[in-house]
Amino acid sequence: MTITGLRPGFIPAVELAAQAAAFGRTTGEYMLDLLEVARARAYSPISGFRVGAVVLGASGSLSLGANIEFPGLPLNASVHAEQAALATAWHGGETALAALGVTAAPCGHCRQFLSELSGAADLPVVVAGHRRTTLGGLLPDAFGPADLGLQGGLLTPQHHALALARPSDDPLALAALEAAEAAYAPYSATYAGVAVVADGIVYQGRYAESAAFNPSLSPLQAALVAVAVSLEPFTRIERAVLVETEGPASQRSATEALLAAVAPKASLAYVRAIEGSTP
Template sequence: MSPNKLQDPALLQALQQVLFTEQVPHMLNSAQSAALCKQLSCSVLELAERMLPLAASFAVTPKSHFNVGAIAIDTQQQLFLGANYELAYGPLTGSLHGEQSAIFNALSHQASSIESLVINAAPCGYCRQFMNELENAKDLQIRFNQQNYRLPQLLPESFGPGDLGITAPLHHLALSDAHKPSDFAKASYAPYSHTQSAMFAYQGDKLLAWSCYIENVAFSPSLSPLLTLLSQLNLNHLSLDKVERFELWEHNDNRFSFKQELQNFAEYSEKPMTHHGYSKT
């Protein structure tokens, strides 16, 4: 984002002094967020609120033209940016919401428990349901329009993982020992279908971004690995021009596949894709 679009020169200057770059960050670690809060004399929540235009600058919205910026804050006071991403072709369901983008960004970096989400617009019901999958959903703080809410206030009498007998809701992804592509697929959070799927974007042999499947108890808000992958590319300032091929890794016994979804996008973007199956070991 250019300085004249940010309209917050103090924040822009502080970011440059702390990060030593003019590039919009996709996350801030604990030390960086603490340094910025000290320099700007603000709290972490206030910092996140000021950074919402930065988060929204990552939005890709060819259909709605409504840019949502969201920032997830974990218990270590790390900030993870996210934005909505819409596919230019196909039905309206081909879209990733800003809150989902921020949450996956946090999960992919093995963040500690997410304690707050700061958003530049009121979250839709779809996103409120997606947030309800988190392990600490009852204590999750949501801030928008300069007001703080707890998720149960925004989603009363909710339907959650416990209603389908899930005793271990979404907390983190099992990435500590992830080395092979199949390891990232196995890290999928899929307690309802037990589906294991992960997508990767490569430039030559260089991995540019990855994603895995995330389910929701209400099924519909489950997170498409394709949309998450495209969001992760965007958050890392990587255009599709950089991508030379896509890969999809899935367990051979999955109840359904994301192969057609990725193939449709590969044809649209004129990028090659390969599909790999694996068995449990």
């Protein structure tokens, strides 16, 4: 079982600069070139509509994302491309974004999800074939974390001191715990993380809440973003672990339903975490 150090779809700054130079492109040009690479990762068996998104991180990295749809589940289980690209950047270690590029105009759901970022209004947004704008231009008078009295936002590093309620040396449970420790759950304070293994590779997913609640991204959705960006079929997932603290916003039933829909043969373990471990 391998826990890769690098998030699938996450291109570190040095590598991005080298790739752009090799093609004789500026970073900004290359970012838009990669939109089609991102779109090729889309999984949209319901709509047939493929969306690609890329985000440039403040560190100079680039992250890919694409839309993912899940037959057999309600439409609101879908992951949008902008959510996927942001999840890639977050799991890759980015703490701020410099720009977002997307192949189609961001929908209202995504504008709201992106409003969870600190300084969201100033985020430059480039929609392929359109003039550059900002998130604030696309969503004036936005409702975000500051309206609920929060400082910071989705990419602000989180370090919850968690421990498994019953100690385990299962690498998948420990990977899920690591994801839960970095989860962004300021509204419910219910920290959750998932780890899945497919073909020997472990993919982690952190739970990300939205001030508007509905656009929140579940930890399994976040893990499936990495699986999809890797072009690994969901049916190759053999096992999953959900680690969660006790609180009012459990991921348990939604995770069971989503995993059963994408990987019917995969097993899921639910593991309780407790707060207050000493680092």
